[in-house]
Amino acid sequence: MDKTALFxxxxxxxxxxxxxxxxxxxxxxxxxxxxxxxxxxxxxxxINSNLTCEMIKAGGVFNLSILDETxxxxxxxxxxxxxxRDTDKFAGMTLPLDKNGVPYLDNHTCAVLVCRVVESRDxxxxxxxxxxxxxxxxxxxxxxxxxxxxxxKVKPKAQKPASDKKIIAWKCKICGYVYDxxxxxxxxxxxxxxxxxxxxxxxxxx
Amino acid sequence: MDKTALFxxxxxxxxxxxxxxxxxxxxxxxxxxxxxxxxxxxxxxxINSNLTCEMIKAGGVFNLSILDETxxxxxxxxxxxxxxRDTDKFAGMTLPLDKNGVPYLDNHTCAVLVCRVVESRDxxxxxxxxxxxxxxxxxxxxxxxxxxxxxxKVKPKAQKPASDKKIIAWKCKICGYVYDxxxxxxxxxxxxxxxxxxxxxxxxxx
Numbered sequence: 001m002d003k004t005a006l007f008x009x010x011x012x013x014x015x016x017x018x019x020x021x022x023x024x025x026x027x028x029x030x031x032x033x034x035x036x037x038x039x040x041x042x043x044x045x046x047i048n049s050n051l052t053c054e055m056i057k058a059g060g061v062f063n064l065s066i067l068d069e070t071x072x073x074x075x076x077x078x079x080x081x082x083x084x085r086d087t088d089k090f091a092g093m094t095l096p097l098d099k100n101g102v103p104y105l106d107n108h109t110c111a112v113l114v115c116r117v118v119e120s121r122d123x124x125x126x127x128x129x130x131x132x133x134x135x136x137x138x139x140x141x142x143x144x145x146x147x148x149x150x151x152x153k154v155k156p157k158a159q160k161p162a163s164d165k166k167i168i169a170w171k172c173k174i175c176g177y178v179y180d181x182x183x184x185x186x187x188x189x190x191x192x193x194x195x196x197x198x199x200x201x202x203x204x205x206x
Numbered sequence: 207m208d209k210t211a212l213f214x215x216x217x218x219x220x221x222x223x224x225x226x227x228x229x230x231x232x233x234x235x236x237x238x239x240x241x242x243x244x245x246x247x248x249x250x251x252x253i254n255s256n257l258t259c260e261m262i263k264a265g266g267v268f269n270l271s272i273l274d275e276t277x278x279x280x281x282x283x284x285x286x287x288x289x290x291r292d293t294d295k296f297a298g299m300t301l302p303l304d305k306n307g308v309p310y311l312d313n314h315t316c317a318v319l320v321c322r323v324v325e326s327r328d329x330x331x332x333x334x335x336x337x338x339x340x341x342x343x344x345x346x347x348x349x350x351x352x353x354x355x356x357x358x359k360v361k362p363k364a365q366k367p368a369s370d371k372k373i374i375a376w377k378c379k380i381c382g383y384v385y386d387x388x389x390x391x392x393x394x395x396x397x398x399x400x401x402x403x404x405x406x407x408x409x410x411x412x
Contacts, residue, residue, distance in 0.1 A: 010218030
């Protein structure tokens with residue numbers, strides 16, 4: 001099986017926001033699709049180790065800000081490359097809240113989907129949530145950012161290691177999986193989250 | 207709720223093939239995403255009234271040919287705009303078969319995912335299938351066809367009705383839903399399958 005064949009599937013890019021108690025958190029995801037009409041339902045898949053995933057399980061609600069083609073890397077980096085366990089990702093931002101009190105983006109966003117979980121399935125690495133859409137509204141008229149365009153146009157190109165230290169491993173920036181070894185194969189696929197080799201960063205010797 | 211906000215979600219375009227007994231059938235779908243890694247799993251959503259959906263329920267296997275940007279409208283029309291109940295869509299074609307004996311496309315295709323259903327959820331209008339990927343292979347190096355590019359570049363523009371007859375209703379070409387009335391609102395969303403007004407065709411008086 002060539003796991004890189006899965007990279008031909010097309011996706012958008014979304015800010016996925018949730019709230020549990022008084023704390024809100026959000027991450028970047030590419031896995032969301034409409035799965036039913038009348039009533040409208042979507043499915044999203046979320047890495048189990050993510051705080052946002054835990055908060056959706058606890059709070060039962062989330063929203064998706066559908067990012068548009070003007071979205072800068074800073075937003076992806078801020079919400080997608082850090083854990084809400086270490087930082088308050090919404091600190092210093094004043095964002096609108098949906099009817100459940102969950103923040104959503106008011107810029108670089110095509111539309112917002114306000115969702116309530118009706119069912120969830122733990123699939124090991126990820127949890128699949130099926131949710132009913134309680135509210136949906138457009139925010140702008142730019143084209144949606146596709147996951148392919150994010151990789152080709154938004155994400156910075158990999159740079160040569162700035163350090164003279166020896167590389168001893170590679171760490172997946174999406175889920176934290178560590179590959180032991182100095183050379184990460186170009187066709188490597190993360191066994192925890194399914195992301196490709198260019199989502200890994202080097203780990204240097206101490 | 208503005209249901210057209212859902213049209214900002216990004217998708218690919220796929221030939222979804224299934225087999226039940228000796229009969230194979232296929233349809234065009236845009237709803238497939240990877241939902242887990244280790245083992246790799248995908249989710250697809252299928253309109254319940256489709257023969258392909260019935261055959262996946264009966265046979266428990268399917269494959270997805272991920273269409274590429276060179277795919278002509280003829281393939282979409284042949285597999286997407288007719289029912290396998292009325293015609294043998296594979297008649298006259300000699301296509302390769304996957305390990306389950308299900309045909310897949312050998313042209314205009316980025317990659318093929320060979321899938322086995324592990325769970326299904328009936329969501330009313332659609333059934334959501336969660337499937338394990340038993341095999342995956344690349345077929346070409348063209349970019350995948352996105353659903354947005356299908357609408358913008360592949361699908362023929364709506365033509366003025368060729369008939370002088372009076373339009374009495376509009377029928378969804380995707381699922382068969384009929385809207386009674388001569389004027390279909392431009393922002394209409396099919397209540398059965400969620401597709402937009404430009405997927406409807408006129409129904410004329412007898």
